[in-house]
Amino acid sequence: MDDPSHHAQSRKGDRVNIFLDDLNLEGYSLEPVAVALYSNGFKVIGRSKKLYRPRGFYSLEPEDRLLLTRIGDEYLNPCEVYCRDGQKIELSLSTPFLVKFFSPFLNGYFQHRRLLRNRFLWRLAVDKIRQFANHPDIRTVKTVKAVKTIQLESDVVIIGGGLAGLTAAYTVSQLGLRTLLIDKSLQLGGRLRYDYLDVPGISMPREQLLENIISRISLLKNLSILTKTVFAGFFEDYPIAYSQEERSLYILKAKAYIIATGQIDIPCVFRNNDLPGIFSGSTVLEMVNMYGVKPGERGLVIGFNQNSLRVAEQLKQLGINVALVDYSEPEKIQYSLSSIGECFGNVEEIEALGKTCVKNVKIVHDGRRDELKADFIVCSAFPSPDVRILNQLNSKMVFIDGVGFVPVHDEYMRLKDNIFIAGGASGTPYSILHMKEGEISALSAAYMLGVKEAESATDEKIREYKEKLREMNVGWKSVVFEFSRGKPIGDHVSNRPPTLFIEKPRKDAFICFCEDITAEDVSRTVYEKGYVLLELVKRSLGVCTGRCQGRLCMVNTALYVSYLSKLDPNRVGLSRARAPTTPIPLYAFIGGGDE
Amino acid sequence: MKIAVVGGGISGLSIAWNLAIRNEGEIHLFEKNWITYGSSTRSGARFRVHFWAEENSRFALESIRRLEKLARRMDWNPIIHRGGYLWLLLHEQHIDRFREANKMWSKLGVQGVFLDPGMVKERYPYINADDVLEAFFGPQDGSLHHDYVCFGYYSLAKKLGVIFHELTPVHNIIIENKKVKQLKTAKGLVDVDVIVLSAGAWTNELLENIGIRLPTEPVRKEMCLTEPYHYFIDPLIIDTGSGAFVGQTLKGEILGSLDYPTTPGLIQLETKFDFVVRWARAITKRIPVLKNARIMRTWAGYYMMSSDCSHIMGRDPEWPEGLYVAYGYSGHGFMMAPLVGELLAENILTGKIPELMKPFLPTRFKENKLIQEKMVIG
Ligand SMILES: Cc1cc2nc3c(=O)[nH]c(=O)nc-3n(C[C@H](O)[C@H](O)[C@H](O)COP(=O)(O)OP(=O)(O)OC[C@H]3O[C@@H](n4cnc5c(N)ncnc54)[C@H](O)[C@@H]3O)c2cc1C
Numbered sequence: 001m002d003d004p005s006h007h008a009q010s011r012k013g014d015r016v017n018i019f020l021d022d023l024n025l026e027g028y029s030l031e032p033v034a035v036a037l038y039s040n041g042f043k044v045i046g047r048s049k050k051l052y053r054p055r056g057f058y059s060l061e062p063e064d065r066l067l068l069t070r071i072g073d074e075y076l077n078p079c080e081v082y083c084r085d086g087q088k089i090e091l092s093l094s095t096p097f098l099v100k101f102f103s104p105f106l107n108g109y110f111q112h113r114r115l116l117r118n119r120f121l122w123r124l125a126v127d128k129i130r131q132f133a134n135h136p137d138i139r140t141v142k143t144v145k146a147v148k149t150i151q152l153e154s155d156v157v158i159i160g161g162g163l164a165g166l167t168a169a170y171t172v173s174q175l176g177l178r179t180l181l182i183d184k185s186l187q188l189g190g191r192l193r194y195d196y197l198d199v200p201g202i203s204m205p206r207e208q209l210l211e212n213i214i215s216r217i218s219l220l221k222n223l224s225i226l227t228k229t230v231f232a233g234f235f236e237d238y239p240i241a242y243s244q245e246e247r248s249l250y251i252l253k254a255k256a257y258i259i260a261t262g263q264i265d266i267p268c269v270f271r272n273n274d275l276p277g278i279f280s281g282s283t284v285l286e287m288v289n290m291y292g293v294k295p296g297e298r299g300l301v302i303g304f305n306q307n308s309l310r311v312a313e314q315l316k317q318l319g320i321n322v323a324l325v326d327y328s329e330p331e332k333i334q335y336s337l338s339s340i341g342e343c344f345g346n347v348e349e350i351e352a353l354g355k356t357c358v359k360n361v362k363i364v365h366d367g368r369r370d371e372l373k374a375d376f377i378v379c380s381a382f383p384s385p386d387v388r389i390l391n392q393l394n395s396k397m398v399f400i401d402g403v404g405f406v407p408v409h410d411e412y413m414r415l416k417d418n419i420f421i422a423g424g425a426s427g428t429p430y431s432i433l434h435m436k437e438g439e440i441s442a443l444s445a446a447y448m449l450g451v452k453e454a455e456s457a458t459d460e461k462i463r464e465y466k467e468k469l470r471e472m473n474v475g476w477k478s479v480v481f482e483f484s485r486g487k488p489i490g491d492h493v494s495n496r497p498p499t500l501f502i503e504k505p506r507k508d509a510f511i512c513f514c515e516d517i518t519a520e521d522v523s524r525t526v527y528e529k530g531y532v533l534l535e536l537v538k539r540s541l542g543v544c545t546g547r548c549q550g551r552l553c554m555v556n557t558a559l560y561v562s563y564l565s566k567l568d569p570n571r572v573g574l575s576r577a578r579a580p581t582t583p584i585p586l587y588a589f590i591g592g593g594d595e
Numbered sequence: 596m597k598i599a600v601v602g603g604g605i606s607g608l609s610i611a612w613n614l615a616i617r618n619e620g621e622i623h624l625f626e627k628n629w630i631t632y633g634s635s636t637r638s639g640a641r642f643r644v645h646f647w648a649e650e651n652s653r654f655a656l657e658s659i660r661r662l663e664k665l666a667r668r669m670d671w672n673p674i675i676h677r678g679g680y681l682w683l684l685l686h687e688q689h690i691d692r693f694r695e696a697n698k699m700w701s702k703l704g705v706q707g708v709f710l711d712p713g714m715v716k717e718r719y720p721y722i723n724a725d726d727v728l729e730a731f732f733g734p735q736d737g738s739l740h741h742d743y744v745c746f747g748y749y750s751l752a753k754k755l756g757v758i759f760h761e762l763t764p765v766h767n768i769i770i771e772n773k774k775v776k777q778l779k780t781a782k783g784l785v786d787v788d789v790i791v792l793s794a795g796a797w798t799n800e801l802l803e804n805i806g807i808r809l810p811t812e813p814v815r816k817e818m819c820l821t822e823p824y825h826y827f828i829d830p831l832i833i834d835t836g837s838g839a840f841v842g843q844t845l846k847g848e849i850l851g852s853l854d855y856p857t858t859p860g861l862i863q864l865e866t867k868f869d870f871v872v873r874w875a876r877a878i879t880k881r882i883p884v885l886k887n888a889r890i891m892r893t894w895a896g897y898y899m900m901s902s903d904c905s906h907i908m909g910r911d912p913e914w915p916e917g918l919y920v921a922y923g924y925s926g927h928g929f930m931m932a933p934l935v936g937e938l939l940a941e942n943i944l945t946g947k948i949p950e951l952m953k954p955f956l957p958t959r960f961k962e963n964k965l966i967q968e969k970m971v972i973g
Contacts, residue, residue, distance in 0.1 A: 049823065049847075068822070074887065111743070112671050126676060126845065130826035135847045137825035139721060141887040235893075236865035251868065529746075533629050539636055539742040542846070547822050547891055579866060583822050583889035589875035590886070 011292040016085035027083030031291045034078035039293040043276040043357040049134045050516040052095040054356045056276025059283045062582045063548040065513035075136040147247045147588040154180040157254040159231045162190020164423025165260035167438030173223040175446045184230045194289040201432035233579030249588045256418045256445040263383040263424035270501035271351035274510040277358035281311045281380030296375035303381030312340045350501040382498040385425045388577035399569035410484040413441035436465040492568045497559035512553040514546020532565040538575045596620030599787040602794035604635035608748035609936030615755035622757045627764035631745045633795040637896030642930035643736035648968040650954040658934035669747030677737035679830040683727045693731045707733040775917035791919045796897035798922040810902035811923045812859045817866045817895045821888040823847030839877035852973045866893040898926035903965040909956045
């Protein structure tokens with residue numbers, strides 16, 4: 001167990017006692033169970049379903065790679081449940097002997113092996129798979145919590161309460177429309193809440209900016225806010241949202257929707273990248289700044305970009321040493337890297353070392369091998385919109401070189417029909433642009449709903465926005481607007497994915513964490529079977545079919561397949577996601593339909 | 596001879612492979628999206644030999660045998676598992692019908708077992724059997740892996756030289772002198788001698804272009820899937836009261852659907868919240884422990900319903916020469932397709948109509964020789 005006293009900042013909420021088996025642990029009422037366990041030195045909180053690999057959390061999302069954990073008398077995701085006094089947690093971390101013995105054979109391809117084609121062997125295998133797959137036994141959960149079904153009517157629903165969503169909410173409500181803002185976190189603010197550095201291009205300090213917006217919107221009478229509530233996708237009849245904490249299922253009935261769900265850090269693909277102690281960039285900031293929990297003593301931050309530098313700098317300020325790595329050359333970025341820590345460019349391969357959590361890191365760069373001490377790793381090489389909600393809507397996605405998969409929308413920020421988009425969710429970098437997009441999406445939605453004065457304001461804002469895009473060199477955005485008007489998407493080359501840090505398809509570099517699928521599995525599908533469309537790779541391997549439904553693996557799989565097959569990522573494509581975009585218990589549905 | 600198969604679902608794949616092993620002519624398969632885009636990978640992936648109509652039972656029985664045999668040659672494991680089907684019967688009439696049918700099934704060697712409520716509780720302690728009068732268990736029925744079966748056929752067919760044209764929709768059929776002449780595809784005109792339409796729910800569009808109408812229509816069906824849980828539901832459980840069914844996949848996910856009314860036609864393949872609510876209510880009433888299962892995904896596909904709920908294969912002699920169909924599977928096509936491919940290939944290449952195929956010809960509608968099938972699940 002690690003030293004539990006390394007709290008960077010102060011912990012949030014009331015001090016409570018949680019119980020891990022019989023151990024009494026310190027927790028805080030405003031932090032998720034997963035964070036409390038980590039701060040108490042319990043980095044391994046689960047095992048993967050097939051290979052029983054040790055698992056910690058990567059992001060603090062409802063769809064994280066963690067398996068469900070027994071919390072109280074239910075199986076829940078420890079990332080989305082907050083600590084309560086007296087809460088009981090049970091971890092089952094042992095690995096059956098048979099699995100230890102067979103796991104070397106259980107790659108993503110085991111279903112197709114010749115050996116198992118024998119009917120009797122296969123029968124035996126099926127029994128064993130059923131017995132040993134690491135899944136919770138639902139029959140042991142006896143109690144059922146009541147969930148309210150609540151219908152919410154409004155003019156505009158805004159999904160995501162970060163800078164873009166807050167700006168949109170303010171703008172829409174000001175125009176007199178009934179507005180509902182939904183956010184999955186305890187508090188509004190998104191990245192502003194936990195990324196403590198000031199926002200480039202905005203003269204106001206971050207804290208003041210956040211406070212200003214929050215206090216402005218709290219005065220608005222026609223704005224309702226739902227926090228701790230996850231938007232769960234658009235069914236054909238209604239979009240819905242779900243709050244595990246509040247035990248409420250919301251049926252949304254609005255005339256327009258604005259998606260402002262921000263970006264996520266796509267996991268990097270390197271050897272043992274599924275070990276506990278590997279986090280997304282925003283998660284590390286959340287840990288240190290919101291929950292006052294240090295991820296470790298010395299970390300490796302992957303990526304040379306705006307976000308990774310902000311992470312590195314904040315860790316440094318807290319006295320945590322970091323080394324920055326990327327496969328691009330360090331000269332390419334205009335930042336004094338040396339002030340942050342060691343940095344390595346041209347990195348070809350990364351390998352996390354450690355049996356149950358990250359202890360050391362090996363890197364191959366410039367033809368050399370180095371071993372660094374690091375007890376945690378931050379993946380911040382590639383921010384991307386969460387493609388699932390967008391895919392679920394069947395809105396057109398396009399791959400743009402150097403940017404990634406982004407949704408196609410016009411300059412009015414309209415995605416399709418009555419659905420608008422703003423901020424990181426549209427792939428746009430820079431907070432200042434997010435605010436502009438928040439305003440434009442809100443004005444466009446209002447105009448669509450018949451608010452006349454929104455029209456001239458929209459055009460004005462779009463002019464300003466386009467100017468800013470030029471000023472900040474975000475030229476690809478205007479290409480997206482052209483796509484929305486039907487311009488054909490030209491050819492793109494298949495480059496090395498920014499998240500890829502392996503020299504060859506390794507069997508210990510994971511692409512899909514839910515189903516334990518590795519780079520080797522993907523490469524065999526591409527080379528041996530010849531499947532290069534993501535829809536087919538998905539059907540053959542099961543990527544994007546686990547509980548994260550592609551949140552963490554879809555973009556990586558598409559880019560890796562494209563890289564291996566030399567096919568344009570737009571031809572590989574993404575796979576269709578389906579509602580609900582976050583898992584919801586059946587008991588929540590029984591409460592009420594539309595009757 | 597140049598044969599074009601339209602549609603890359605299980606039906607088209609099975610036909611193409613069966614034609615290819617007979618080693619005659621050049622076989623092309625056209626698929627508008629990617630192989631398996633249609634209903635074939637949106638199904639419940641189950642098979643059964645228990646149908647009301649003897650023709651269907653016989654057909655399914657042979658079909659599954661074919662698939663099991665072929666499975667050993669496929670480079671994908673089709674994961675065939677005989678977990679059985681369990682019908683929960685709530686009304687006397689249902690029991691009578693099952694008893695009646697069981698006589699026919701016994702004749703075919705696939706009789707099932709009747710269970711009284713006590714036995715249901717004993718064998719399946721998780722089922723709430725309070726209102727169940729009796730249950731019928733068909734141990735010969737089971738599940739397969741729909742993706743892998745399709746991929747298995749695909750690899751086999753490719754190896755035998757079938758030419759696949761993926762991302763290539765067929766727009767029209769060109770007829771000359773009462774004979775099929777060409778296919779108009781997205782990649783241009785293709786000369787052909789024989790056309791097999793196995794485009795699932797989309798087949799009518801192509802048929803209607805050349806003035807052929809058969810009593811079929813697509814109906815959207817939705818499915819629910821939960822996160823994976825420790826395995827405990829072996830059979831597919833059908834609640835004849837609510838029309839809901841539920842099973843568990845090898846991966847541990849709980850999968851199910853129910854008879855949910857929708858407007859027929861090629862409506863968008865979206866799913867409804869209201870559908871999930873109804874399924875959740877029906878299934879948690881039947882298996883209360885499922886209340887805590889969390890829904891992970893839903894999806895939709897089409898049942899291509901024919902007026903007698905049985906598939907259509909072969910040709911009508913009045914049609915242009917060289918035109919064949921294999922569609923209208925009415926929600927149980929995956930299990931029928933292995934045999935459909937075999938019999939149709941024989942029919943196309945020899946002109947003979949195999950005995951098992953005879954009841955399923957498209958001419959049965961105008962001759963009023965309908966198959967009495969009522970047992971459609973979901
Ligand atoms: C929800 C659901 C559950 C089901 N459960 C079961 C089950 O448990 N067991 C079972 O046996 N069956 C089941 N079925 C039925 C089964 O899925 C279908 O009967 C079967 O897949 C039909 O196969 P197919 O090849 O005829 O059609 P499809 O799989 O639909 O294939 C048709 C193909 O044709 C292509 N196509 C269409 N038009 C054109 C064109 N113009 N040019 C080129 N290509 C074209 C399409 O893209 C598609 O790939 C289920 C179906 C659904 C929807």
